[in-house]
Amino acid sequence: MKELMVIIRPNKVSKTKDALDLLGYPAMTASAVLGRGKQKGISGEVQLAHGGEPIVFKGPGSIMKYIPKRLLNVVVQDEDVDRVVETIIRVNQTDQIGDGRIFIVPIDNAVRVRTGEVGREAIN
Secondary structure, eight states, rough: EEEEEEEGGGGHHHHHHHHHHHOOOOOOEEEEEEEOOOOOOTTSOOOOETEEEBBOOOOOTOBBBBEEEEEEEEEEEEEGGHHHHHHHHHOOOSSSTTTEEEEEEEOOBBBBBTOOBBBBBHHH
16 A cells, blocks of 8 residues: 655645546545745745735745645555556646645555454555
């Protein structure tokens, strides 16, 4: 099993969820996160305030301290990783800076708390 840690634009969550549903992976955890990539922020993409401190600096050459994104955590079977990753890319790729990242992490085991099922049965 693998965990996909998927960082995407907030406006792409619904389409990503629908695409994963079609692949047989309806279960996920979604979190609102703030961060930035190697471009160090994108000027004027959004205007937010966090703790009274502006996240966006306005003006020429301005950058954002942090960009709002969504982090999706999805556990998939090893044999489905490539297909799921390709689908996530297809749904989220805009060819613009900020499309996101996918991190693929090995999972040793999984346990369903309600039933005690382990491994493949715990995530299906």
